[in-house]
Amino acid sequence: MTGTTPDQPISISFELFPPKTDKGMQNLGHTVDKLTQAGPEYFSVTYGAGGTTRDRTARVVEMVANRSGIPVAHHLTCVGASRDEVDAQARGLWEAGIRKIVALRGDLPEGETLAEDGYHDAAELTAGLRKIADFDISVAAYPEVHPEAENAETDIEHLKRKIDAGANKAITQFAFDTDTVLRFVERARAAGIEAPIVPGIMPVANFASLKRFSAGCGASIPDWMEEMFAGLDDTPDLRSMVATSVAVEQCRRLVAGGIREFHIYTLNKPEVSLAICRSLGLPVEIRADHAA
Template identity: 45%
Template sequence: MSTPVPVSFEFFPPKTDAGYDKLLSVHTELKTANPEFFSVTYGAGGSTQERTINTVIELNRRGVPTAPHLSCIGATTETLTGLLDHYRDAGIERIVALRGDLPSGMGNTGGDFRYASDLVAFIRQRYGDRFTIEVAAYPEMHPQAPNFDRDIDNFVTKANAGANSAITQYFYSVDAYKHFVAEVRRRGCDIPVVPGIMPIINVSNLIRFSDACGADIPRWLRKQLEACSDDTARIQAIGLDVVSTLCRELLDDGAPGLHFYTMNRAEPTLAILDRLG
């Protein structure tokens, strides 16, 4: 690699004090990779809101820009303004703006913002360029989108509302990413689309996550992983080979960076980066 590739890392807010202490240790390890930023997820309906706020501010204080996820679910103009003011005053400069996952049976967000594009437009209107805004992208289509074309149109709407760049849902097909980016560009949208990368650590968890979020595990990969049974070392060796190759092909094809879903662990992500050189 002739020049450093921008990388970023995602955490989820820990639920216990022990988990928080571990997260700080993982954060210290991952800082050695010189990430562009860290991000911290946000529970649907604000179920982990307080932990997200505290985690974001503490990590940002430790020297690497940290971006909170913001969800539309149940959000009002008043509550979001208070939260964004709090982040601004704490020195936060980047936001990941999302609609969020609708609870089962819920037909709308239950707040003042129906779509992520509404949230992006609100942040831009109220705060100007104070925040860098990331949005989500779904190379294999959002699970609730009626069709691929509509999903691409929704993405372009978010970009036109003022998003600076996008982070994709994780995937294991380079072709899916290339097709998504080509369609976005064909519609005149030029914001960077950074691939989201999920290291393969645990097969049952990966299958559960993928079924829930609509990410596809190619049949050849699923069969190979299932054949490992409970052989953790073999699973992780296969995962390292597969995901490192995926990253290399994405970068060779011009991907602008890599965003790792770390699952609050350092070793799998650092192993991939080490393999990439």
């Protein structure tokens, strides 16, 4: 179903976001040190629409690469910029040694439209990047359908456009209904999409915040999760234990369905992500944190 074999090793990657403060940057460095113990295939660093975090993203990409010695994927959006501006940034990334890009249209600020002289979607952006250099390009996929898509069929068609434009793989938006993810992979394969489809795994760090975020990106929260996490935002240790259990169970079911690669949205917190990796059988050396 997934194009993998049972003896193919499980691989993981970790997504980070740029902190807003120097203290946050220092904390992220320690997080990277811990996550590196899991031997990820790569890290990725998010990027704000319209370049709102462009400089911070570049700083984090450099820090993570230098600190871990592991490849780092730079998120790149095309909202709020002309093609020439995006192309110039992409050339700069290549010259800086960045070989992996997560190509996204980006969220449109309210009341704004895409620039007429810009890339209009991630498929166009991917095709443009292919003309610049031989990047390893990942794009987004939506098991529960992108909020702006007409329907599931057109959403799959758009994903195929991105793959056909030169994307190497797709990373999914998180979805907590595992059957939904597996059915999405089946539909993508039936549509002729052969590139790897990597499920995005979202450990629950704060359930109230997760509900707000999910409402904006079209990801549903199952009733059983509402019940499981009710009242746990005030008991973070117990919440982390439950979050780990939920994420591990989802990953194990996906492995049983033929999935061998996962992209973990760490929220810059290493503990649950490392516990997931350990539960998947990855040789993670969990070191005690002796920081004062």
